[in-house]
Amino acid sequence: MATIEPRRKYVAIIGTGMAGLVTAYMLRNDTRRRFEVEVFEKQDKLSLDSASHTLSDQNGRGEKLERLDLPMRAFADGYYEGLKRMYDYFGIEYGSPRFVYSLSALSDTATKQASPYYIHSSNNHQMPPLRPEGLSRARWLVEVCYLAMCYYWFTACCFFVTPKTAELSGEEEPLRWYLERIRLPGYYVKNYLLPLMSSVTTCSHDALMDFPAIDVVDYERRTFRKKHYTVLGGVHRVQKKLSEDLTYRLGTKVTAVENVGTKVQVSWTDTHNGQSSWELFDHVILGVTPDVVGAIFQPLQSAMAAVPTTTVQSVVHRDFSKILDSSKYLWTHMSLNAGESAPQPIHMRSNATATESIHEHPSFALITTCPIAPIDPEKIVHTVRFTRVLRSSSSRQIINHIFNRTQSGDEKSQLWQNGDGNVWLVGGWCWDGMVMLEGCLASAARVAHALDVEVPWTEGNDSSTSS
Template structure:
């Protein structure tokens, strides 16, 4: 019996989705694929924004800081957890304290108005300074009523979608329909969810309501985790045995007959090259897809993205003394080391999060208040894919199974011409790492390749 002809595959992008699909295809039990990975940077991108902190006194490199922090939860990240377990990646459930506060007109942090503990490890919640017991009890009662009302609505009041009612309901319209109080939305819902989506409040309110409701349902009363030792451990496991083509900026992906041509420029010598492949898998953001792949140029323009900064710094003037006294009280009370505080500071338009890392550094994500430039250690910038009613419709058309009768007006579908899309945005849900796993699994299934961590025990 003759051996089946091997297929050549180009994977463009080395984020989570690109590395996962490359790993799956390279480990195909039948050995049918030759995989070449392209990355425009001089290093793999999954861990490229992270930073190794240097001790101020000794000058020695110490701890690796994941930028952004890639927390995940039971209920929503089932495929991600299964992959981590398969690869032997250990993860834990660290204790975090989320202090919600506002920024004054002079961009100074105001004393927290609520302090939430991750996985509810602190019961009852800490009472912020400046609150009398009476006013604090009133606030807790109000918060409990609003929270459980919103939770009940998430389970019993389904958002309107194009499929169910012919119209797509945004989060803005959903909270109005369920009559969720504006005070709760502004001071609790938006700050907490903005830390997950890393975008402005207006952009978050434009998300399809079904995204947020589904996320709330599936993570309700579930534990949250982070990878022990940093996400570079995941990158190392997935990239083992691969020889990626680094510094290769892909400029075009085009169908040529029954194959797909990839053109790229080498960033080191500026030389341009091209090669034909049997399949091409794009693991990049929608703005990049629209730039290099002509059939999706106009469609990708309707998928919103934003640029987000993560800044590692030591400007401790950002943390008020009132907050510090609370952490000290908590550590003395429990006899354990204090949990890691994350300050969520909001103005009328956005929320920044400031993580007090145990290594005596601050990590500010989506900064909205000025930071002393002389105390900045490192800055990382990345593209965040957002969601909207229009983009949800486009994404679902690309990855849906049904084709309309009018084929002339039909949008390009995933896999047409042996070109595939993978990424956190390539599914019908929040743009998270779970989307990377779901989209990579979809391509693997289409190519009849077994996903090792999805095998039934």
């Protein structure tokens, strides 16, 4: 007698960022072939690489030079172990660029060039640090010694002074309170910690200070003296691997996700002709930002309103006027040994409330993220805006409730939890940590485990390694 295969589960995945594509890949490649996956994307292209830009030459021939990842999506040992395992599984090559960070202060008008007050070489590839132009040796020596003391004090506190959390003390300690408690000097916080960390998190200084202290402390612990990497050739290579043989609907704006009996109904509108449609699924996985989740899934409308987000702008341009002097100085003094890749300067320029970063890309283009100073419109090549999910003490508790981290008794029964009604959340913000790509991998793996699907890069499959 012929064996009748059980009916496949019909799964909708909304969103094609890293989390959505990773989840789709795992379910689509389930060894027992139990899932039929359909992916919905509002844009006319998959979103993981949608903000990136292919740079053309300037000689009028329109030749394509290089794909610029926007945002950069750098990752580090110690914090991004799931991401690295996936890249190794797919044979995605990544390298450790020799970034050189210059830190400077912007004037109130943000129109003048600012001389760096410190220059840092990533992975300590240049020792001793470069001395900024115009800074005397004595003043530079004092600055370096002061910075070293503050840095190692902060590092020691990260390892030995645990931030207060709701789970341990009933109180969630934001970063600003933690820094006051460990008595970290304000000069170091203003001129070093905030510019560097707000560039990592792409948010204002005040927003960063509202982050749960445990987020920043855990990130510092796990990335201490670890190398940072970027994907060689661009993240579009990752998107291509994850989306092979993927069934997806582009130009489809999901308007509602609702439980209907034992099924989940997805309603959407075609962005080209305005036609509305709906379909029933066994499972729906939301790989979108909290504001979108709240707009389309009523049970989480109130909770998602309490998760902060901001809009981040990245600009590809060739307006070198604002960094000309400091850039010339860096290139004159940076060492380059035979066979080494050229350093990549990143100019971090701060005012009282925020930091802009200007990356001198090897393709002779500048990428400014969170711009403060005006950029010559005639020299702008490409501009993108994307939603950045932030963290706060209150939002950490909400997200941990959703993912069943701190619930018990009557409280548990009153709150929507991940997977209730066969609706699931994935994304960089769907875990207890900084909103990074590692959260995408962790949340996707959580859904896979709940549906009894193997995560291939954690099952001993180690096809290649790159670094």
